[in-house]
Amino acid sequence: TLEARGVSKVYQTGALEVTALGGVDLSLFEGELVVFLGPSGSGKSTLLNILGGLDRPSAGAVYFRGDELTQFDDHALTLYRRDHVGFVFQFYNLVASLTARENVDLVTEIAINPMSSDDALGVVGLSHRMDHFPAELSGGEQQRVAIARAIAKQPDILMCDEPTGALDIKTGITVLQAIEQTNRELGTTTAIITHNATVANMADRVILLADGHIIEVIENSSR
Amino acid sequence: TLEARGVSKVYQTGALEVTALGGVDLSLFEGELVVFLGPSGSGKSTLLNILGGLDRPSAGAVYFRGDELTQFDDHALTLYRRDHVGFVFQFYNLVASLTARENVDLVTEIAINPMSSDDALGVVGLSHRMDHFPAELSGGEQQRVAIARAIAKQPDILMCDEPTGALDIKTGITVLQAIEQTNRELGTTTAIITHNATVANMADRVILLADGHIIEVIENSSR
Ligand SMILES: Nc1ncnc2c1ncn2[C@@H]1O[C@H](COP(=O)(O)OP(=O)(O)OP(=O)(O)O)[C@@H](O)[C@H]1O
Ligand SMILES: Nc1ncnc2c1ncn2[C@@H]1O[C@H](COP(=O)(O)OP(=O)(O)OP(=O)(O)O)[C@@H](O)[C@H]1O
Ligand SMILES: [Mg+2]
Numbered sequence: 001t002l003e004a005r006g007v008s009k010v011y012q013t014g015a016l017e018v019t020a021l022g023g024v025d026l027s028l029f030e031g032e033l034v035v036f037l038g039p040s041g042s043g044k045s046t047l048l049n050i051l052g053g054l055d056r057p058s059a060g061a062v063y064f065r066g067d068e069l070t071q072f073d074d075h076a077l078t079l080y081r082r083d084h085v086g087f088v089f090q091f092y093n094l095v096a097s098l099t100a101r102e103n104v105d106l107v108t109e110i111a112i113n114p115m116s117s118d119d120a121l122g123v124v125g126l127s128h129r130m131d132h133f134p135a136e137l138s139g140g141e142q143q144r145v146a147i148a149r150a151i152a153k154q155p156d157i158l159m160c161d162e163p164t165g166a167l168d169i170k171t172g173i174t175v176l177q178a179i180e181q182t183n184r185e186l187g188t189t190t191a192i193i194t195h196n197a198t199v200a201n202m203a204d205r206v207i208l209l210a211d212g213h214i215i216e217v218i219e220n221s222s223r
Numbered sequence: 224t225l226e227a228r229g230v231s232k233v234y235q236t237g238a239l240e241v242t243a244l245g246g247v248d249l250s251l252f253e254g255e256l257v258v259f260l261g262p263s264g265s266g267k268s269t270l271l272n273i274l275g276g277l278d279r280p281s282a283g284a285v286y287f288r289g290d291e292l293t294q295f296d297d298h299a300l301t302l303y304r305r306d307h308v309g310f311v312f313q314f315y316n317l318v319a320s321l322t323a324r325e326n327v328d329l330v331t332e333i334a335i336n337p338m339s340s341d342d343a344l345g346v347v348g349l350s351h352r353m354d355h356f357p358a359e360l361s362g363g364e365q366q367r368v369a370i371a372r373a374i375a376k377q378p379d380i381l382m383c384d385e386p387t388g389a390l391d392i393k394t395g396i397t398v399l400q401a402i403e404q405t406n407r408e409l410g411t412t413t414a415i416i417t418h419n420a421t422v423a424n425m426a427d428r429v430i431l432l433a434d435g436h437i438i439e440v441i442e443n444s445s446r
C-alpha cells in the first residue's frame with residue numbers, strides 16, 4: 001500500500017505563496033487502478049510526484065508498505081524510485097540524444113524484472129520507429145515511447161500523468177489497454193491522471209481533486 | 224486564402240525514408256475555422272508547420288493571398304510568420320527564463336495590432352499567475368500561456384496544434400471559446416488540430432488526415 005497522510009505542498013515564490021496541495025489523505029492499495037481527475041492547476045501532478053518520490057511535501061507523511069518515505073534521505077528516495085516506481089511524465093522527459101529504443105533501454109538496464117525494449121515498443125505500436133530520435137517522432141509517438149519506457153520496467157507502482165493527452169482516440173485505447181494489462185496481469189498498483197472519460201471507466205476508484213483537496217471518491221463496482 | 228498544392232514531405236534519416244505528407248491539396252479561406260483530425264503520426268503537425276511557414280515541403284507549393292511561400296527566402300518566410308501567423312505549438316515552446324507575461328510580451332512587442340499581455344492572460348484565466356515562470360505552472364497553465372501568446376498577436380492566421388491536450392473539459396471550453404471569439408470577431412483564419420470531438424462541432428470544415436493524405440472533408444453547415 002502507498003499512503004498519504006495530511007500531505008500538503010506550498011510553493012514560495014518571492015512574496016507570493018501558492019498552495020498546490022492542502023492536506024491530502026489517501027491510500028493506493030496493492031494492484032489497484034486509480035484515476036485522478038480535476039481541473040488544470042488542481043494539484044494532480046504535484047500529488048503524483050510526491051507519492052512517486054519525485055518531490056517532497058511541505059507537511060504530512062507518505063508511507064510505502066509501512067516505510068515512511070518522508071523520512072528517507074535523497075539516496076534512499078532514489079532507490080525507492082528505481083526499484084519500485086515507473087513514471088509516464090506529463091511532458092515525456094525523453095532524452096533527445098538517444099533513440100526510442102535507447103530511451104527504453106535506459107530504464108530496463110537497471111530494472112529488477114524488465115521486458116525487452118523491443119517488446120515494450122511493440123506493445124505501443126512503434127516497432128518500426130525504434131531507431132528514431134525523439135525529434136524525428138510526432139507528438140503522439142514521443143508520448144508512446146515514454147509509456148513504453150515505464151511499462152518495460154514492470155514496476156510495483158506505475159504513475160501516469162496524462163498518458164493519452166497527445167493521442168487520438170484509437171491510439172489512446174491501444175495505450176490504455178497496455179497499461180490495464182500490466183495492472184491486471186502483474187498486479188501493478190496504477191495511478192492515472194487523465195481528462196479522458198473512457199479511462200475513468202477502467203478504474204477501481206476515481207478520485208476528484210480541486211484546489212489541492214480531494215473533493216470526491218467514486219468506487220467503480222463493475223471492474 | 225492559404226493554399227497547398229501537391230504538398231509532400233519526406234524525411235531521410237540514414238537509409239530510412241519516412242513520408243510524412245504524400246501530396247496534399249487544400250485551401251483555407253479567409254476567416255474560416257477548420258479542424259484537422261487524424262491518428263498519431265498521420266502528418267497533422269507537419270502540414271500545419273508547412274502552411275505556417277515553419278517548415279519547407281519536399282515537393283509542391285504553398286500560396287498566401289497569391290504569393291508563393293515556397294519561393295520565399297528564409298528572411299521573407301520569417302516576415303510572413305511574424306506579420307501574419309500566430310502559433311500554438313503542440314509542446315508550447317515557452318521561454319523558461321521569462322515569466323508568463325514576458326512570454327506573451329515577446330510576441331506583442333513585434334506585432335502589428337496586438338492585445339495587451341494582461342488582457343490575453345485574463346482571457347485564458349491566468350491573471351493571477353502572470354509573474355510566474357513556466358516551471359512554476361502546471362501543464363495546463365503552461366498550455367494556456369502558449370494560447371494567450373498566440374491570441375494576443377491578433378494575427379491573420381492562427382495555427383493551433385492540440386490547444387486543449389493538457390486541459391480538463393471545463394478549462395478546455397474556456398480556451399476554445401477564446402479562439403472561436405478571435406475567429407468570429409476579427410476574422411482570423413483558424414486551423415486547429417485536435418482529438419477533442421467538441422471542437423469539431425465549432426468548425427466550418429473538418430479535414431481528416433491518414434498516412435500523410437487527406438482522406439475526407441466534412442462541411443459543417445450549422446455554423
Ligand atoms: N524529423 C523527422 N524525421 C523522421 N520522421 C519524422 C520527422 N518528423 C516527423 N516525422 C514523421 O512524420 C510523420 C508525421 O508526423 P506529424 O508530427 O506530422 O504527425 P501528427 O499527425 O502531428 O501526430 P501526433 O498526433 O502524434 O502529434 C510521423 O510518422 C513522424 O514520425
Ligand atoms: N514551482 C512552483 N511554484 C509555484 N507554483 C507551482 C509550482 N509548481 C506547481 N505550482 C502550482 O501548483 C498548482 C498545482 O499544480 P499541478 O501541476 O499539480 O496541477 P495539475 O492538477 O497537474 O494541473 P494540469 O492539469 O494543468 O497539469 C498550480 O496552480 C501550479 O501553478
Ligand atoms: Mg499536471
Ligand SMILES: [Mg+2]
Nearest residue numbers: 138139268313
Ligand atoms: Mg502532432
